[in-house]
Amino acid sequence: MIKSNRLEILSILIMSLLLLFVGFLQSWSLSFSILNMCIISAIMSMGINMQWGYAGIFNVGIMGFTALGGLAAVLVSHAPITEAWSAGGLGIMISFLILVLISLIVYWINRKLKTNKKKYWVITLVIIIGLIIVKLIYHPSVLAIEAVNPTLTGFLGGMGLPIIFSWIVGGFFAAAVAFAIGKITLGLRSDYLAIATLGISEIIIAVLKSEEWLSRGVKNVVGLKRPVPYEIDLQQTEWFILAVQYLNQSYLLDIIDKLEYEKVLNQLVINSSIIFVKICYAILFSIVLLIILYLANKAQISPWGRMMRAIRDNETSANAMGKDVVKRHLQIFVIGSGVVGIAGAMLITLDSLFTPVSFQPLRYTFLIWIMVIVGGSGNNLGAILGGFIIWFTWIEAAPAAQFVINILTSGLEDTNSFKIHLLNSIPYFRYLFMGTILLLIMRYRPKGIIPEKIRYS
Amino acid sequence: MIDFINAIVLLLNYIFIPAITYGSQLALGALGITFIYGILRFANFSHGEFMSFGTMSCIMVTWFFQSNNINLGYFPTALLALPFAILSTIALSLLFNKFVFNYYRIQRSAPVVIAMASIGVMFVINAIIRIVIGPNDIKFFDGQKFIIKAKHFKNLTGLNEGLALKSTQVLTVFITVLLLIFVFWFLQKTKTGKSMRAFSDNEDLALLSGINPSKVVFITWLIVGTLACVAGTLYGLDKGYKPFTYLGLVLPIFAAAIVGGIGNPIGAVVGGYTIAFSEIMITYAYKKFFKYLLPESLEPTGMIQLLSTDYKFAVSFTILTIVLLVRPSGIFKGRTL
Numbered sequence: 001m002i003k004s005n006r007l008e009i010l011s012i013l014i015m016s017l018l019l020l021f022v023g024f025l026q027s028w029s030l031s032f033s034i035l036n037m038c039i040i041s042a043i044m045s046m047g048i049n050m051q052w053g054y055a056g057i058f059n060v061g062i063m064g065f066t067a068l069g070g071l072a073a074v075l076v077s078h079a080p081i082t083e084a085w086s087a088g089g090l091g092i093m094i095s096f097l098i099l100v101l102i103s104l105i106v107y108w109i110n111r112k113l114k115t116n117k118k119k120y121w122v123i124t125l126v127i128i129i130g131l132i133i134v135k136l137i138y139h140p141s142v143l144a145i146e147a148v149n150p151t152l153t154g155f156l157g158g159m160g161l162p163i164i165f166s167w168i169v170g171g172f173f174a175a176a177v178a179f180a181i182g183k184i185t186l187g188l189r190s191d192y193l194a195i196a197t198l199g200i201s202e203i204i205i206a207v208l209k210s211e212e213w214l215s216r217g218v219k220n221v222v223g224l225k226r227p228v229p230y231e232i233d234l235q236q237t238e239w240f241i242l243a244v245q246y247l248n249q250s251y252l253l254d255i256i257d258k259l260e261y262e263k264v265l266n267q268l269v270i271n272s273s274i275i276f277v278k279i280c281y282a283i284l285f286s287i288v289l290l291i292i293l294y295l296a297n298k299a300q301i302s303p304w305g306r307m308m309r310a311i312r313d314n315e316t317s318a319n320a321m322g323k324d325v326v327k328r329h330l331q332i333f334v335i336g337s338g339v340v341g342i343a344g345a346m347l348i349t350l351d352s353l354f355t356p357v358s359f360q361p362l363r364y365t366f367l368i369w370i371m372v373i374v375g376g377s378g379n380n381l382g383a384i385l386g387g388f389i390i391w392f393t394w395i396e397a398a399p400a401a402q403f404v405i406n407i408l409t410s411g412l413e414d415t416n417s418f419k420i421h422l423l424n425s426i427p428y429f430r431y432l433f434m435g436t437i438l439l440l441i442m443r444y445r446p447k448g449i450i451p452e453k454i455r456y457s
Numbered sequence: 458m459i460d461f462i463n464a465i466v467l468l469l470n471y472i473f474i475p476a477i478t479y480g481s482q483l484a485l486g487a488l489g490i491t492f493i494y495g496i497l498r499f500a501n502f503s504h505g506e507f508m509s510f511g512t513m514s515c516i517m518v519t520w521f522f523q524s525n526n527i528n529l530g531y532f533p534t535a536l537l538a539l540p541f542a543i544l545s546t547i548a549l550s551l552l553f554n555k556f557v558f559n560y561y562r563i564q565r566s567a568p569v570v571i572a573m574a575s576i577g578v579m580f581v582i583n584a585i586i587r588i589v590i591g592p593n594d595i596k597f598f599d600g601q602k603f604i605i606k607a608k609h610f611k612n613l614t615g616l617n618e619g620l621a622l623k624s625t626q627v628l629t630v631f632i633t634v635l636l637l638i639f640v641f642w643f644l645q646k647t648k649t650g651k652s653m654r655a656f657s658d659n660e661d662l663a664l665l666s667g668i669n670p671s672k673v674v675f676i677t678w679l680i681v682g683t684l685a686c687v688a689g690t691l692y693g694l695d696k697g698y699k700p701f702t703y704l705g706l707v708l709p710i711f712a713a714a715i716v717g718g719i720g721n722p723i724g725a726v727v728g729g730y731t732i733a734f735s736e737i738m739i740t741y742a743y744k745k746f747f748k749y750l751l752p753e754s755l756e757p758t759g760m761i762q763l764l765s766t767d768y769k770f771a772v773s774f775t776i777l778t779i780v781l782l783v784r785p786s787g788i789f790k791g792r793t794l
Contacts, residue, residue: 056569058569058572120783184778184782185778185781190569191500191568191572192781194569195500195712195715195777196774196777196781198711199708199712199773199774199777200774202708202770202774203774206769206771209767210765361704362580362704366576366579366580370577370580422588425588428584428587428588428592429584429588430584431581431583431584432580432584432588434577434580435577435579435580435581435582435583435584438573438574438576438577439557439574439577439578442570442573442574442577443560446570
């Protein structure tokens with residue numbers, strides 16, 4: 001017990017030291033950027049840790065749930081576009097209602113004709129007829145919406161609320177989709193579930209890319225509102241300038257020349273405003289992280305958490321004890337995906353732009369998996385640590401690779417084509433690092449850096 | 458009557474020929490996945506990257522031959538380079554087997570754990586490919602491009618619709634058929650093939666009968682390396698080599714393997730063609746086809762496209778879900794070779 005506590009404290013210390021190093025060696029702005037992304041990654045990996053570590057569900061659709069969170073950020077915070085709503089909003093709403101109706105009918109038929117052989121044909125017929133009706137209403141309204149000012153908007157817009165609400169909405173979006181997927185696929189074997197989630201995440205991205213009325217598609221949504229002040233505003237705020245002056249007192253006092261003083265102060269204010277904004281984000285994100293960590297830990301040591309572990313370790317006997325395995329799996333699948341959705345909304349909030357094209361499975365799905373495995377599956381603190389370490393390595397791999405390559409090829413001339421080729425491929429060394437780290441950890445420390453603590457109580 | 462023939466040629470040109478080519482590529486890929494699943498019992502996420510690696514080695518050897526003015530004239534030089542590429546892919550897979558997969562096999566780890574390790578392998582191969590050859594598109598096809606040109610076909614038959622037959626398409630189908638015949642012959646007729654099927658059916662019983670597991674695994678990787686390299690190269694020859702597309706191929710390939718019944722080679726082949734045909738048929742715009750068939754008054758105004766091509770993935774996924782719901786073991790009963 002004491003030993004593993006020491007391990008946790010040690011890992012956290014090392015991580016903070018690394019971030020401080022980046023601050024001193026590279027820049028504080030970069031250090032805080034990394035910190036912010038680390039926190040978001042940590043939340044994602046906590047979500048996956050719930051699914052994998054608590055319940056043993058192999059979900060490879062993280063990218064999709066992240067993107068759904070991002071969509072929530074757009075839909076909540078973007079100002080509504082009334083013209084587009086009046087042009088085609090009604091049509092979209094009606095098609096949506098018909099879609100819901102079709103699903104209800106299919107559900108009903110499925111219940112009613114349980115053993116009937118012709119069930120599937122009837123269902124297919126209903127779906128096809130329904131889709132044709134939807135298409136007739138849906139297509140013209142989409143065209144109408146996309147015709148409204150296509151260079152700037154061309155979509156329905158959002159609700160114009162503060163973006164911070166989207167964190168909750170994003171969670172619900174992801175949870176709702178996870179519920180639908182889970183209902184269909186959770187009865188299956190684990191590898192089938194993996195393929196199914198991989199597929200659904202690709203479909204979500206395809207929808208976001210091509211349904212321009214919803215998310216502007218490949219045209220991207222830029223300039224989302226922020227929950228924190230803008231740098232430009234800060235630079236003109238009196239208290240901020242005074243604070244910067246106060247913090248840099250000793251340094252500023254040495255400057256006697258008035259003009260020089262103004263210039264240095266101005267530069268300091270600009271730099272500090274950038275860092276200040278990032279600190280604001282970091283505080284907001286940390287609050288979310290701590291809340292989720294608290295809840296996750298609470299859940300894990302509760303009887304519910306013990307039941308989850310029992311199901312994970314031996315499904316058959318848990319089933320025999322009267323636990324509804326499929327239902328519990330669905331529950332944890334929905335919760336975990338919701339947490340990923342929250343992180344997705346936070347990610348888009350941080351970037352304040354939504355680019356569906358940027359969602360790549362390597363970066364948004366498999367990288368998160370590496371975080372969970374490396375940090376320690378089944379341990380929330382481990383998942384957070386994994387998020388921090390892996391994101392840090394992901395960012396710092398390129399400078400590190402450059403450093404190493406420069407040393408190794410120092411004997412070669414700068415015009416040597418091999419050296420140029422190596423230097424050009426620096427960005428790809430991070431994949432190599434990631435793969436190697438995952439393989440090494442899985443082989444030599446299969447429980448992760450901070451292993452799961454099992455309490456016998 | 459002529460309109461009817463035109464419509465048929467249209468379908469042949471835009472659906473049948475592309476689908477049978479794509480289906481062959483998927484079938485070879487799915488066969489590789491099925492072999493791994495049947496013998497080593499895990500879902501190999503790195504299969505797409507093995508295919509990509511094979512293509513990359515083929516491109517490198519092709520470049521070497523081209524710079525030395527060695528070519529096959531009518532055929533693409535890549536065909537000459539293919540054996541070398543296959544060797545290098547096999548070497549890579551044996552390497553990863555030795556350092557990664559073998560450990561978990563001996564430990565008898567859960568399939569999910571090995572699948573996770575294959576994600577690590579995927580990252581590593583991905584990095585190797587991008588470091589060696591870069592992330593850009595590469596066209597490495599040379600030799601005669603068309604066997605039948607659309608224009609010639611039009612002149613020859615006097616039809617409105619052209620029928621183009623690329624030599625890559627013929628090559629793909631030809632090589633696929635050869636490989637499939639070889640694989641099935643190997644599995645059914647040779648002693649090693651039979652021992653592999655026995656191993657896949659019941660590992661413990663196979664061990665008791667004196668089948669050497671490391672030999673079976675070795676042969677499996679030989680076959681999987683060959684299949685992956687050929688499938689990747691054919692896909693690259695046909696559509697141009699883009700390293701990132703191979704990660705996206707994993708989904709249709711898995712869908713094909715599962716639809717057919719994972720672990721079942723015949724199922725993998727059937728699944729490959731099923732996925733390919735439905736993907737292309739559902740995303741094709743049938744406007745022209747109906748224009749030929751229907752009288753002018755009934756001519757369609759829209760594109761008559763069921764789904765836009767962006768939703769390719771949705772097709773394979775939907776088929777996958779339907780099969781999993783209706784017949785969880787796939788079209789053919791899965792699990793054994």
